Amino acid sequence: MNVAAIDAAAALPLRDPDARRRLGGALLAIVLLWPLLQLAEFRPAALLDASNLRVIGNFLAGFLPPATDAEFLGLLVRATLETLAIATAGITLALFLAAPLAVVATRALSVSAIGPGPGRWRGQALRAACRAILTVLRAIPEIVWALMFVRVLGLGPAAGVLALAITYGGMLGKVYTEILESTDTRPARALLAAGSGRLAALAYGLVPNAAQELTSYTVYRWECAVRASVIMGFVGAGGLGQLMDQSMKMLNGGEASSILLVFLLLVLLADAISAVLRRALA
Amino acid sequence: MKSGDDTCPPAGPADFCLSCLLGGAALLLAIVASFAWLDIDFTALATRESAAAMGDFVASFFPPDLAPDFLRKVALGSVQTFAVAAVGTLLAAALGMLVALPAAGRLGAPARALARFALNLLRSVPELVWATLMVLAAGLGPFAGTLALMLHTIGVLGRLFAEAIENAPPAPESSLREAGGGGTVAFVYGTLPLVWPQVIAYSLYRLEMNIRMAAVLGFVGAGGLGQMLYFHLSIFQQAQAATVLMAMLLLVLVVDSLSHLVRGRLAG
Numbered sequence: 001m002n003v004a005a006i007d008a009a010a011a012l013p014l015r016d017p018d019a020r021r022r023l024g025g026a027l028l029a030i031v032l033l034w035p036l037l038q039l040a041e042f043r044p045a046a047l048l049d050a051s052n053l054r055v056i057g058n059f060l061a062g063f064l065p066p067a068t069d070a071e072f073l074g075l076l077v078r079a080t081l082e083t084l085a086i087a088t089a090g091i092t093l094a095l096f097l098a099a100p101l102a103v104v105a106t107r108a109l110s111v112s113a114i115g116p117g118p119g120r121w122r123g124q125a126l127r128a129a130c131r132a133i134l135t136v137l138r139a140i141p142e143i144v145w146a147l148m149f150v151r152v153l154g155l156g157p158a159a160g161v162l163a164l165a166i167t168y169g170g171m172l173g174k175v176y177t178e179i180l181e182s183t184d185t186r187p188a189r190a191l192l193a194a195g196s197g198r199l200a201a202l203a204y205g206l207v208p209n210a211a212q213e214l215t216s217y218t219v220y221r222w223e224c225a226v227r228a229s230v231i232m233g234f235v236g237a238g239g240l241g242q243l244m245d246q247s248m249k250m251l252n253g254g255e256a257s258s259i260l261l262v263f264l265l266l267v268l269l270a271d272a273i274s275a276v277l278r279r280a281l282a
Numbered sequence: 283m284k285s286g287d288d289t290c291p292p293a294g295p296a297d298f299c300l301s302c303l304l305g306g307a308a309l310l311l312a313i314v315a316s317f318a319w320l321d322i323d324f325t326a327l328a329t330r331e332s333a334a335a336m337g338d339f340v341a342s343f344f345p346p347d348l349a350p351d352f353l354r355k356v357a358l359g360s361v362q363t364f365a366v367a368a369v370g371t372l373l374a375a376a377l378g379m380l381v382a383l384p385a386a387g388r389l390g391a392p393a394r395a396l397a398r399f400a401l402n403l404l405r406s407v408p409e410l411v412w413a414t415l416m417v418l419a420a421g422l423g424p425f426a427g428t429l430a431l432m433l434h435t436i437g438v439l440g441r442l443f444a445e446a447i448e449n450a451p452p453a454p455e456s457s458l459r460e461a462g463g464g465g466t467v468a469f470v471y472g473t474l475p476l477v478w479p480q481v482i483a484y485s486l487y488r489l490e491m492n493i494r495m496a497a498v499l500g501f502v503g504a505g506g507l508g509q510m511l512y513f514h515l516s517i518f519q520q521a522q523a524a525t526v527l528m529a530m531l532l533l534v535l536v537v538d539s540l541s542h543l544v545r546g547r548l549a550g
Contacts, residue, residue: 033369033372035365036365036368036369037365037369039361039362039365039366039424040362040365040366040368040369040370040424040425040427040428040505041423041424041425041505042369042425042428043425046420046421046425047419047420047429049421052418052419052420052421055418055419056415056418056419059418081319082319082320084316085315085316085317085319085320086316086320088312088313088316089313089316089317089320089322092313092316092317139531139534139535140527140530140531141494141497141498143410143498143501144498144511144527144530147501147511147512147515148339148515151339151515152335152336152339153327157320157322158320158322158327161320161322227408230408231408231410234410234414234501234502235501244411244414245414248414248415248418251418260407260411263411264406264407267406
């Protein structure tokens with residue numbers, strides 16, 4: 001290529017060969033986005049509204065310094081322990097719900113899968129029913145369950161524990177089923193083919209291979225449950241969330257910032273505990 | 283149990299494991315302590331009266347309110363929930379990309395540390411807490427929910443985008459730079475096309491989670507189906523609440539099957 005050709009190429013205006021398609025795409029996106037923005041009542045001007053600015057400004061100004069009086073700190077410690085207790089108790093109850101359902105629902109313990117046997121359809125129907133129960137249990141978010149339980153049981157941790165038990169029972173059950181099916185099922189099949197019962201095949205054929213993965217997932221779920229139990233407090237299910245909701249409704253910035261700090265520390269702590277436990281199991 | 287073992291280890295005292303025993307005891311203690319601390323009277327839950335109260339409460343949800351007027355309201359609430367999630371996710375993806383550039387180390391080490399810290403902070407505050415704050419900042423309504431979802435999602439997507447940018451092969455961008463392209467052009471035509479599929483996949487995945495979240499953000503006054511559910515439950519209109527619950531379930535199921543479809547297509 002000679003110098004003249006390079007100069008000629010440089011003189012050409014840069015243009016994107018795909019410009020027309022990109023422009024069309026952008027226009028289409030705006031046309032689709034407009035009704036969505038309307039529906040979401042997207043009005044950034046509301047952020048600059050004088051009365052809103054005053055409310056949030058005063059609230060945020062109260063964040064510093066965080067509240068540290070002895071009485072409030074006592075409340076905070078109790079709420080933190082309550083949050084941890086809700087998560088632990090909820091996961092324990094969820095385990096009692098999940099483990100039996102998972103054992104019934106898993107295909108790894110199917111006798112008829114080894115060879116065509118009697119009762120094949122019955123077994124399949126039973127497993128499908130258990131799977132459906134697990135799906136229903138986890139389909140509704142835990143905070144919705146908590147909201148309903150608060151209506152029946154009143155404010156307090158009982159609603160949170162039951163809500164966690166139901167949703168996390170469904171999640172744990174589904175994942176346990178999948179873990180049992182994805183490990184090496186040959187030992188269990190051999191046991192079943194040799195005529196052992198299902199529980200014996202589970203205990204000696206499946207659990208030794210899957211135990212580490214099962215425990216590790218349960219610990220991870222406990223970590224999620226700590227977060228969830230804080231969130232559920234916002235609808236009155238006890239713990240840190242309830243305290244935070246009260247402080248925010250009273251626009252007490254100092255208390256809110258203390259609670260937020262404790263919450264962040266708690267999440268970090270749960271993260272660390274869960275990581276250590278899971279590394280110890282690996 | 284190791285898979286390579288030919289001989290079985292001897293059973294008996296060799297299987298004794300002190301740390302397992304102590305760990306198990308600690309776990310049991312934690313569980314017992316939790317139940318003791320909460321002091322929930324489970325026997326009171328199992329009495330005939332409370333079972334009857336529970337039964338009455340459940341029965342009051344049926345039949346759901348299916349009047350055309352109310353159904354229209356619920357449909358509007360569902361669409362609003364979707365709009366909140368879609369707008370929040372879109373804004374978060376755009377802003378997350380902007381923060382991801384410094385977080386990927388494009389503007390030097392101090393900017394990287396600062397951007398990472400900001401993303402961590404945004405991510406560790408849950409959506410619902412952001413929503414209570416945004417209700418104060420922007421007033422009641424779906425706009426507060428949009429902002430709350432956006433703030434949390436910036437933290438999540440920004441970190442994922444930053445990692446995608448850091449892991450992208452550097453050759454296309456550096457060859458554009460060496461051929462004389464500017465920094466922006468080199469990034470847009472060299473690196474962006476490489477990370478684009480990941481950006482789309484992460485954003486869609488987040489959209490799916492945000493739709494579920496948008497449905498419950500209304501509990502603190504941030505619009506959509508959640509606000510309707512909270513409202514009707516607090517004035518003891520369970521029939522209406524049942525309709526809203528059904529709409530929530532339907533929304534989640536539709537989103538689940540759509541995302542399954544899209545993911546299958548993206549993978550294939």
